[in-house]
Amino acid sequence: MKLKKLFAAIGLTLLASSGIAQAADIKPRLIRFGYGLVEQSNQGRAVKVFADEVDKLSGGKMKVRAIGAAALGSDTQMQQALIGGAQEMMVGSTATLVGIAKEMALWDTPFLVNNVKEADALLDGPVGAKVNAKLDDKGMVGLAYWENGFRNLTNNKRPVAKLEDLDGVKLRVMQNNVFLDSFKTLGANAVPLPFSELFTALETKTVDGQENPYNTILSSKFYEVQKYLTVTNHVYSPWIVTVSKKWWDTLSKDEQAVLRAAAIKSRDFERKDTRDEAAKALAELKTKGMQINELSPAEAARMRGKLTQVNASIATNVGMDLWNETQAELAKIRSK
Ligand code: TK8
Numbered sequence: 001m002k003l004k005k006l007f008a009a010i011g012l013t014l015l016a017s018s019g020i021a022q023a024a025d026i027k028p029r030l031i032r033f034g035y036g037l038v039e040q041s042n043q044g045r046a047v048k049v050f051a052d053e054v055d056k057l058s059g060g061k062m063k064v065r066a067i068g069a070a071a072l073g074s075d076t077q078m079q080q081a082l083i084g085g086a087q088e089m090m091v092g093s094t095a096t097l098v099g100i101a102k103e104m105a106l107w108d109t110p111f112l113v114n115n116v117k118e119a120d121a122l123l124d125g126p127v128g129a130k131v132n133a134k135l136d137d138k139g140m141v142g143l144a145y146w147e148n149g150f151r152n153l154t155n156n157k158r159p160v161a162k163l164e165d166l167d168g169v170k171l172r173v174m175q176n177n178v179f180l181d182s183f184k185t186l187g188a189n190a191v192p193l194p195f196s197e198l199f200t201a202l203e204t205k206t207v208d209g210q211e212n213p214y215n216t217i218l219s220s221k222f223y224e225v226q227k228y229l230t231v232t233n234h235v236y237s238p239w240i241v242t243v244s245k246k247w248w249d250t251l252s253k254d255e256q257a258v259l260r261a262a263a264i265k266s267r268d269f270e271r272k273d274t275r276d277e278a279a280k281a282l283a284e285l286k287t288k289g290m291q292i293n294e295l296s297p298a299e300a301a302r303m304r305g306k307l308t309q310v311n312a313s314i315a316t317n318v319g320m321d322l323w324n325e326t327q328a329e330l331a332k333i334r335s336k
Contacts, residue, residue: 026059167187218281229291
């Protein structure tokens with residue numbers, strides 16, 4: 001199946017580059033593609049790459065209308081629009097998909113991967129494909145995992161240098177039970193909220209803090225309303241590019257291949273762009289006035305010990321087979 005997809009993608013690239021995309025079975029299509037972050041973010045930049053690639057591969061017939069800043073709704077609202085067929089595509093956090101496909105909770109496992117190399121290998125390998133395929137009979141088709149990134153903690157109450165500093169901090173978490181449990185376990189007062197409501201919630205002090213990758217803290221200007229940042233890297237968050245299954249089933253094989261190829265091309269761009277930006281972002285957040293706390297090795301270990309207490313329940317939720325397969329796959333990746 002994978003080879004077939006690959007050949008289809010290569011075929012299309014050849015078609016497009018030789019200027020005969022007209023010959024392929026491609027009709028004029030309008031694709032409403034929603035996302036949550038602002039246009040000037042790693043997410044927005046990659047959606048633009050996706051749109052340009054779809055345009056190129058389809059000989060200008062398939063048009064992507066990119067709509068950022070949650071203007072089409074929060075992640076969960078857009079997911080429902082995809083399932084219902086009212087919107088064609090989106091990119092968003094896998095964490096908000098857990099209510100639809102419980103296996104997605106695998107990606108919320110604290111400290112599951114140690115670095116981006118492991119993340120790429122796991123997500124692009126058989127385990128990633130298996131989890132992704134769970135969306136198919138739920139009304140969505142997943143095309144590629146993009147990088148959201150390693151998540152770090154910010155808050156406005158006090159510098160968090162040890163576990164106890166989190167006591168009673170009202171912390172916004174993504175809408176899913178793993179995140180809720182994880183941060184309750186750490187002693188925070190965890191409050192699930194859609195990302196689209198987060199800036200205002202921080203600004204009005206409805207919540208004290210949140211956790212997201214450096215890139216997002218920067219592009220969403222959380223530094224304007226958050227004083228303290230603690231480098232926790234507590235979980236690697238993927239984004240996933242999804243298509244409405246209802247709409248997907250109306251597409252020709254050539255049209256589907258255009259979307260698959262563009263999702264992979266933009267994924268590769270996105271991961272590199274995100275990593276380049278993340279490497280500079282912490283210094284930039286500092287110049288914007290944030291106070292950065294690094295955890296001592298002892299405190300980091302304590303936090304890790306607490307957080308990984310949720311692993312057992314994640315394993316039960318995603319299924320023991322998938323959990324064990326993931327551990328085996330990670331061992332394989334690490335031995336390479
Ligand atoms: C953007 C979200 C965001 C995620 C979150 O729509 O909710 O905190 O990290 O990237 O998907």
